[in-house]
Amino acid sequence: MELESKLAILADAAKYDASCASSGAVRGNSLGGKGVGSTGGAGICHSYAPDGRCISLLKVLLTNLCIYDCHYCINRRSSNVRRAAFTAEEVVKLTLDFYKRNYIEGLFLSSGIIRNADHTMEMVIAVARTLRETYDFRGYIHLKTIPEASPELIEIAARYADRISINLELPTQKSLDILAPEKNINRTRHAMGRIRIKLDEAHERRKNGDKKLRHATGQSTQVIVGADASTDADFLARSDDLYGNFKMRRVYYSAFSPIPEPSSVLPLKAPPLVREHRLYQADWLMRFYGFKTSEILTPETPNLDLDLDPKLAWALRNRQDFPVDVQTASRENLLRVPGLGVRNVDRILHIRRFGKIRLADLIRLRISLKKVQPFLITVDHNPSALLLDSDRLRARFLPKPQQLDLFAPHEIR
Numbered sequence: 218m219e220l221e222s223k224l225a226i227l228a229d230a231a232k233y234d235a236s237c238a239s240s241g242a243v244r245g246n247s248l249g250g251k252g253v254g255s256t257g258g259a260g261i262c263h264s265y266a267p268d269g270r271c272i273s274l275l276k277v278l279l280t281n282l283c284i285y286d287c288h289y290c291i292n293r294r295s296s297n298v299r300r301a302a303f304t305a306e307e308v309v310k311l312t313l314d315f316y317k318r319n320y321i322e323g324l325f326l327s328s329g330i331i332r333n334a335d336h337t338m339e340m341v342i343a344v345a346r347t348l349r350e351t352y353d354f355r356g357y358i359h360l361k362t363i364p365e366a367s368p369e370l371i372e373i374a375a376r377y378a379d380r381i382s383i384n385l386e387l388p389t390q391k392s393l394d395i396l397a398p399e400k401n402i403n404r405t406r407h408a409m410g411r412i413r414i415k416l417d418e419a420h421e422r423r424k425n426g427d428k429k430l431r432h433a434t435g436q437s438t439q440v441i442v443g444a445d446a447s448t449d450a451d452f453l454a455r456s457d458d459l460y461g462n463f464k465m466r467r468v469y470y471s472a473f474s475p476i477p478e479p480s481s482v483l484p485l486k487a488p489p490l491v492r493e494h495r496l497y498q499a500d501w502l503m504r505f506y507g508f509k510t511s512e513i514l515t516p517e518t519p520n521l522d523l524d525l526d527p528k529l530a531w532a533l534r535n536r537q538d539f540p541v542d543v544q545t546a547s548r549e550n551l552l553r554v555p556g557l558g559v560r561n562v563d564r565i566l567h568i569r570r571f572g573k574i575r576l577a578d579l580i581r582l583r584i585s586l587k588k589v590q591p592f593l594i595t596v597d598h599n600p601s602a603l604l605l606d607s608d609r610l611r612a613r614f615l616p617k618p619q620q621l622d623l624f625a626p627h628e629i630r
């Protein structure tokens with residue numbers, strides 16, 4: 218098969234993986250005529266990392282052949298798709314060719330499992346090793362690893378990569394048993410734990426002066442949302458576990474997208490995209506705003522409100538904690554005010570040392586008054602207790618009903 222045909226199949230097969238952002242990676246470069254590649258190249262703008270940095274990666278699978286049969290995956294054993302496989306040399310050639318043509322800053326390489334986990338890992342490593350050792354490639358490399366592979370191989374992969382990841386895919390073993398019966402959550406957690414130890418060791422070595430050490434700086438994972446009955450509470454509890462125990466750099470929430478010739482256990486429709494968005498917002502609250510999962514969701518409400526962002530939804534459920542005084546409230550309490558982000562809270566803490574804060578100051582900080590006013594006291598504003606207690610407050614924040622298109626036919630139920 219022609220290289221271009223393989224690329225078409227294997228790049229398309231890789232598009233379902235969302236966990237390929239490069240935020241936080243140490244930047245290599247080839248300044249001074251040494252080596253090939255740079256993670257900070259100019260003029261390449263194909264995608265955005267969560268930190269806002271523009272990156273472009275060659276994102277491919279080594280092969281879409283797989284001995285596993287995960288129901289949600291287009292590459293599963295029982296799927297009737299066209300199969301292809303690169304050799305390690307072909308991926309190296311593509312990466313270098315694309316890099317030299319300024320199409321990419323790096324490589325995101327994943328693979329179906331061929332023969333067994335170790336064999337697949339060895340092939341993935343062969344690509345990264347050749348790029349780094351033979352061509353002195355200093356661009357970004359993200360390698361997807363396989364939890365069943367031997368720890369030694371995963372460790373070697375981490376030495377050539379900037380980021381490594383293992384996809385958890387589903388938050389509980391119960392869900393895996395139904396949709397990915399060959400996968401085991403404890404095995405994956407153990408592999409993540411071992412990676413964490415190696416990442417910490419590399420961090421220590423760098424801190425102690427080993428500036429030349431090449432080693433991945435972080436790990437990430439992906440979960441699929443909406444492929445089964447897992448609730449948002451299941452996802453957030455798992456994320457809490459992963460951030461807390463393995464210092465996961467990111468958990469990516471990827472809305473399930475229906476695949477051709479789907480298995481009968483899958484839903485027919487994708488979940489609303491806003492669900493994925495709300496999970497990212499809740500995840501953000503846990504990581505940067507001091508919220509616990511149990512505050513965002515409860516056993517009675519295990520799913521996020523799709524109409525309101527989770528911080529606003531929390532504030533509406535906890536009205537007794539508001540309003541807070543912008544002049545005296547602690548950083549923790551200000552962070553809980555809907556409409557106040559981390560940066561603005563820090564600015565408020567700075568400027569309030571020099572005088573009383575007015576609504577005009579909030580406008581200057583580009584804070585949405587509509588959102589903060591019911592929850593915040595300033596020297597010239599004290600929100601109405603009646604509004605804070607009333608049912609109208611929730612209605613005030615609900616999205617506007619969509620205007621029906623007069624000229625399009627609508628189904629009437």
Ligand code: SF4
Nearest residue numbers: 283285287290293329
């Ligand atoms: S192991 Fe990976 S590639 Fe294979 S079927 Fe499962 S999700 Fe797909």
